[in-house]
Amino acid sequence: MTIRLYNTRTRSKEEFTPIDPDNVRMYVCGPTVYDRAHLGNARPVLVFDVLYRLLRHVHGETAVTYARNLTDVDDKINARAAEAGRTIRDITEETTGWFHEDMDALGALRPDHEPRATEWIGQMRAMIERLELAGHAYAAEGHVLFSVSSYEGYGSLSGRSLDDMIAGARVDPAPYKRDPMDFVLWKPSTEDEPGWDGPTIRGEALARGRPGWHIECSAMAVELLGESFDIHGGGIDLMFPHHENECAQSLCAHPTGDFAKVWMHNEMLQVEGRKMSKSLGNFFTVRDLLDQGVPGEVIRLVMLGTHYRKPMDWTEERRGEAEATLRRWYGHLAQHGYNAAMIRTLRAEGLWQPDEAFLGTLSNDLNTPGALARLHVLAQARTPKALAPMAHALEMLGLVPDWDRLEETARPAAQEDWVDAAVTKLLADRSAARAARDFAAADAIRDRLTAAGVQVSDVGGSASWQPGPGFDPAKLKDPS
Numbered sequence: 001m002t003i004r005l006y007n008t009r010t011r012s013k014e015e016f017t018p019i020d021p022d023n024v025r026m027y028v029c030g031p032t033v034y035d036r037a038h039l040g041n042a043r044p045v046l047v048f049d050v051l052y053r054l055l056r057h058v059h060g061e062t063a064v065t066y067a068r069n070l071t072d073v074d075d076k077i078n079a080r081a082a083e084a085g086r087t088i089r090d091i092t093e094e095t096t097g098w099f100h101e102d103m104d105a106l107g108a109l110r111p112d113h114e115p116r117a118t119e120w121i122g123q124m125r126a127m128i129e130r131l132e133l134a135g136h137a138y139a140a141e142g143h144v145l146f147s148v149s150s151y152e153g154y155g156s157l158s159g160r161s162l163d164d165m166i167a168g169a170r171v172d173p174a175p176y177k178r179d180p181m182d183f184v185l186w187k188p189s190t191e192d193e194p195g196w197d198g199p200t201i202r203g204e205a206l207a208r209g210r211p212g213w214h215i216e217c218s219a220m221a222v223e224l225l226g227e228s229f230d231i232h233g234g235g236i237d238l239m240f241p242h243h244e245n246e247c248a249q250s251l252c253a254h255p256t257g258d259f260a261k262v263w264m265h266n267e268m269l270q271v272e273g274r275k276m277s278k279s280l281g282n283f284f285t286v287r288d289l290l291d292q293g294v295p296g297e298v299i300r301l302v303m304l305g306t307h308y309r310k311p312m313d314w315t316e317e318r319r320g321e322a323e324a325t326l327r328r329w330y331g332h333l334a335q336h337g338y339n340a341a342m343i344r345t346l347r348a349e350g351l352w353q354p355d356e357a358f359l360g361t362l363s364n365d366l367n368t369p370g371a372l373a374r375l376h377v378l379a380q381a382r383t384p385k386a387l388a389p390m391a392h393a394l395e396m397l398g399l400v401p402d403w404d405r406l407e408e409t410a411r412p413a414a415q416e417d418w419v420d421a422a423v424t425k426l427l428a429d430r431s432a433a434r435a436a437r438d439f440a441a442a443d444a445i446r447d448r449l450t451a452a453g454v455q456v457s458d459v460g461g462s463a464s465w466q467p468g469p470g471f472d473p474a475k476l477k478d479p480s
């Protein structure tokens with residue numbers, strides 16, 4: 001199976017050939033840990049989770065190394081700690097815990113490496129010293145800056161000319177910069193800001209300070225994945241300046257390497273046509289949705305419904321559709337006996353295989369909407385064995401939280417308790433009415449369940465239920 005990926009660097013879809021097929025290496029820019037992840041932040045996590053799963057499928061479970069950093073040194077973190085009267089470490093630890101909880105709930109696999117910037121300061125310092133020695137960086141007023149004019153490839157990733165960049169960027173024309181586009185590799189810290197020993201430039205050790213944001217990813221990616229690795233990902237909002245700067249630093253510090261061969265960028269999750277972002281204040285968090293009872297797999301399915309290179313909106317309508325689709329799929333599989341034991345049997349019988357059309361579509365630049373369309377076709381199978389490719393596809397997309405709890409999944413959690421209790425009580429009343437030959441009462445209960453969109457299946461004398469189309473639990477309540 002050949003994977004094809006759109007490469008921002010070449011602006012074309014290319015056949016993906018790993019540098020080393022036994023160790024496919026991917027780096028994705030992770031969160032700055034000072035606040036709950038908003039729904040937009042979840043998009044790159046999910047996009048690259050699907051890619052990670054696909055690479056593991058094609059190249060082998062142990063043949064993929066995925067690194068995603070945690071930015072735990074940043075002025076926004078310092079500000080948050082000061083404002084809350086707490087330590088920086090306290091804030092970053094707590095936020096990292098939230099990030100893990102929330103992304104786990106969306107079914108995202110943890111990366112193989114999750115480097116924290118503060119644990120790699122030495123490597124950043126060494127890279128800065130290397131850049132200065134090679135004539136790509138200079139020290140000025142306690143800062144070290146990357147000299148953009150020293151590198152002729154600057155702008156090639158994002159396809160911008162230096163003039164465009166100056167016109168478009170929020171450049172900070174600090175007096176110590178030789179060129180307004182030069183960016184910070186190292187900056188001094190005051191007493192109450194976090195700081196580490198400075199790099200040594202021309203024999204002189206710089207004062208205590210902290211690294212700039214871009215150098216962090218360059219240093220950690222090279223240390224963990226090597227000077228040439230396969231894929232670098234992140235949101236399109238990071239392409240310039242962050243990724244352009246990462247490229248410049250890494251290629252200048254390691255001129256014999258390629259840094260990342262393929263650059264991938266997901267488009268933005270939007271709210272009424274604008275990027276969901278903290279600074280615009282138009283965001284809600286993944287936790288908000290989970291707490292409202294929207295199951296993680298529903299959030300995941302909505303996200304996968306749009307190709308990663310297209311902007312998308314979160315809408316109530318999409319949420320409802322995804323929820324109904326998943327319930328139908330899970331219910332269908334459960335009815336055909338699907339659970340963890342069944343998957344083991346299918347594996348043992350050699351039937352746990354992907355559908356070629358599904359895999360081909362997904363391998364075509366992660367065409368998740370196409371892959372989901374194929375899933376709808378696969379879901380039409382009517383026997384346990386014929387359903388194996390559908391089940392396999394669902395799992396490849398990370399849409400099966402637990403094979404043993406299929407029927408409980410994709411239900412709005414907040415409603416679950418009282419709704420299930422109410423339906424169960426109605427079903428018990430119905431069988432009592434039937435036993436007492438009070439058919440009018442039994443029919444009235446049946447009508448109430450139907451009106452609420454509850455689907456009842458009577459198997460072997462015991463009734464089970466699942467939400468059907470137009471499910472409206474409010475209608476379960478006694479009209480009197």
Ligand SMILES: Nc1ncnc2c1ncn2[C@@H]1O[C@H](COP(=O)(O)OP(=O)(O)OP(=O)(O)O)[C@@H](O)[C@H]1O
Nearest residue numbers: 030031032040041043044234235268269276277278
């Ligand atoms: N609206 C969005 N849609 C998709 N991806 C996004 C969105 N906003 C941020 N990202 C991505 O989330 C990841 C984490 O980025 P980062 O920590 O810089 O976000 P942030 O600074 O919290 O976001 P914001 O832009 O809201 O301030 C990055 O890969 C970034 O591209």
Ligand SMILES: [Zn+2]
Nearest residue numbers: 029030217242
């Ligand atoms: Zn980065």
